[in-house]
Amino acid sequence: MEHYIVQWKSVVAARLNAFAREKGLLGYRLSPYEIVAEKPPKPELGDIGFPLFSYAKQFRMAPAQIALEIANREHDMRADNVGRDWPGNLKAVGPYLNVYLDRTQAVDYLLAHSEESSWGTSSLFNGRKIMVEFSCPNTNKPLHLGHLRNNVLGESLARITAAAGAEVKKVDLINDRGIHICKSMLAYLAYGENRSPEDEGLKSDHFVGKYYVLFNKLKEEDPQAEQKAQELLQKWEAGDPEVIALWKKMNDWAVEGIMATYRRQQVSFDEFHFEHDTYKLGRKEVLDGLARGVFYRGEDGAIWIDLEDLGLGKKVLLRKDGTSIYITQDIGTAIMRHERWPFDELIYVVASEQQYHFKVLFEVLRRLGYDWAANLYHLSYGLVNLPSGRMKTREGTVVDADDLIDELTRLAAQEIVEKDRSEAVGDIQSVAEKIALGALHYFLLQISPNKDMLYNPEQSLSFTGDTGPYIQYMGARASSILRKYEQGEGNASRGTSGAALLASDADWPLVRLLLELSSTVEQSARTKDPSILAGYAHGVASEFSAWYRDNPVLNNDDANLSASRVALVRAVQSTLRRASELLCMPFLEAM
RNA sequence: GCGUUCGUAGCUCAGCUGGAUAGAGCGACGGACUUCGAAUCCGUAGGCCGCAGGUUCGAGUCCUGCCGGACGCACCA
Known part of the structure; x- marks a missing residue:
């Protein structure tokens, strides 16, 4: 049902318009949407307040005078309430016109509807398909407090959006490739002795995370460690069976553990996308864009976009050797998603540090000619800091998600x-x-x-x-x-x-x-x-x-x-x- | 340096498209359990809303400048 404020806005608009006609103000016509309404500071002042200051000029009357003129009209009063869901009375209160709702009718409505399954829903987004992407963990370590904020923001937003009438699809992109995973793998090769999470009595993602931390130790012992991680990544991309097997083993451990945390946090997804599937997407789009002159090839051989006119500088979209980077895959993933499920809006729940990234991403898609790029939204949320400052893996100040839930449960x-x-x-x-x-x-x-x-x-x-x-x-x-x-x-x-x-x-x-x-x-x-x-x-x-x-x-x-x-x-x-x-x-x- | 963003009570935060006397919680102090559960409730103290201009009948809210913090400005994700 129409909200009572919406209903009374139209009543006030109608009355003001009628008064304007009486005063001979031809052509003066207010729409209900222009009417400002607020909640009076005290209950005895009524249920809705309409400040009339802004009409003083047109009517050449003091706001309090207008309020009296508008409020004291008996026949209007009856007309206002005919066929209305929210009957009530209008009163002049100083420069305000206040509505006193008929309480019995309002209670009737509350008792009649509050037990229905539709209680708290709305039709605001009826017919809209909204995709929400959130979480997007790396598979080299367990979730921490920052992820918990991301997860609950995404999950809650999805539920709220659905309650507002939208058809919602929750998606998660698992970042299961890249240099960070290679570091965990390398440390595991050095210290793991082929042990499993069960052998060490650790939750599987914590097990993988332990080796990611151990990579720091490895670096001290082996100055070549960073170099070796790079080589491991290249072997992975080349499909080296041994490397793939190890990656799969560790990756499954990490994902399994992360999923357990999701279940515990009671967040869920309709679709998972995996970076090892998506990271090559977008390459073709970038090459097409190059052919159409949207992008250009730099002297270095890489493909660039020039966003100087927007103050965003220049940005590489594809490496010289033709391999994808972060943004390349995001371009491809967005297009793939829209093809499979033509959303009206795609909301990315991602920390504020990536604002620049999303500005560039959205602009690239727009320039590629996708008009739905206007419907992409970065829900940028702030970082979670500790009293001592930012969480740092190396200093061991990261608040682990599972540990935190454990501790809260214990308390x-x-x-x-x-x-x-x-x-x-x-x-x-x-x-x-x-x-x-x-x-x-x-x-x-x-x-x-x-x-x-x-x-x-x-x-x-x-x-x-x-x-x-x-x-x-x-x-x-x-x-x-x-x-x-x-x-x-x-x-x-x-x-x-x-x-x-x-x-x-x-x-x-x-x-x-x-x-x-x-x-x-x-x-x-x-x-x-x-x-x-x-x-x-x-x-x-x-x-x-x-x-x-x-x-x-x-x-x-x-x-x-x-x-x-x-x-x-x-x-x-x-x-x-x-x-x-x-x-x-x-x-x-x-x- | 440039960009984004934040700055409200001792601390952590609200304050919807500008509107009536700026609100909560924690902490402090003082009260309320023989009556539906005290993880509660009631009361007191505590504010140049970062600073300075501007727009407006009206600014915590909008604009400009300054100060302070955070984040970003990678062929990392």
Whole structure:
């Protein structure tokens, strides 16, 4: 259904236009889209506020005067509400025109729809095919905290985009070739003695990562190590069977381990692309572009593009020897993807360090004549830093993904025991891991994607305050009330729920907030920013917390009031459940 | 040097297309568990929104300059 703000914008536009005609302002016509609406700072000021300052000039009247003129029209008032989903009253409040929604009708709507599977969805992106590329790990080491941010951003964005109506395809490009893998291989040859991850008791990707780190040791012992890694890469490209076999063995270990972390983090993909398949793609496109004069061959023999006019300098697209580089394969991969699944938008979730790369990539595709290049989007997110600065592999300051989830799970399990909730939650380990994911994902999503973020271990391991577990806790409390109701506690089952009983000042802030789920999902989808939804989820939890403190649900003598409040708690549960799902936070009935 | 981006309370962060008195959490201090779960709630203290101009009826938000941080400016990915 149309959002109430959208509806009332058109009412205000119609009224302003009518007033303009009365005043003889011919040709003056406002569209609803031009109307500025905002949320009044206090509930007693109404539900929507329309500032009228900007109309003062045209009407040659003070804004407060216009507000009075527009608000006090009885017959308009009736007309406004005919056939409307969101009836209400207009009042002049100083220079503002404020809408007071009919609360009973709004509650009716909430109770009628919040249990539906479509709750929190929208039709904003109906009919659009949107591809989201994220994660894209290297196969020489396990995932770290930076990947966790990438993964949850991509997964959450995909879910939000789908909730906004799009058909979404999640894709992952596994970087399974290149010099970094050769380094792990070389170190394994030097120190591995043909051992397997099982032999060393390590998760397979950690095993591979261990040898990547050992490459540094190798370099100290063998000054030729870098050189040898290069040779290994050349042998790999030449298809040397022995090298390929080793690569396959180590690569499978790495990928297997990475997939296990995905499952644990509850992120998934519809398609995997592997760089060893895609790295040769794009070469033909670049040569075609050369033939058509889009690119040029430099004196060095390599193929270049000149982007000086855009301030992007010159960039090599294909080496002198005809081999591909990073951008070559990205060109080919994008084209291949669009051919197979003609998307309306392709979102690359990649760290901000690669902004230049994507500017160049998109421009190359545009100049090659692909008009869909305009629909490519780089969702650039900031780096995750430590209080001591950037994570560095060599200094061993990298926060490992599996270790972090382990640690969070351990702490959550400890909390469960300390709070004496072991019996109530049942499977402690399973619930603890869900709390850990809630804490981790909320921590990573609450910050605007474009900002660098600080990972402060102490703070991020906290489960109190503005955290995922706080939201999970409120969901669990709502669930607990509903569970008791089902078990027959209180006298709500003897009463009848009625919207009018939930229209008081005490209920209204919560009701109105719950009604904003779908528009918040839309806003998050439009701006590609899950942090907006994260803030909303926290707001709902916090509002619910304040509400149920003051408004007894089951312990209530009035059976009808009790039944009505149970219905509202259902709406809260449903809303928190939906928001949590979109934020990759497991919803818990008990914790 | 050039480009991108960030700068809001002691710390970590919100603040939607410019609109009503700039908000949370943590930390500090003081309160609330014989009533639906205290991973909670209530209260107090804490702000030249980096600085200086400009646009506007109105600027934390837009523009310009400066200061400070991050990232980028590879035939690496």
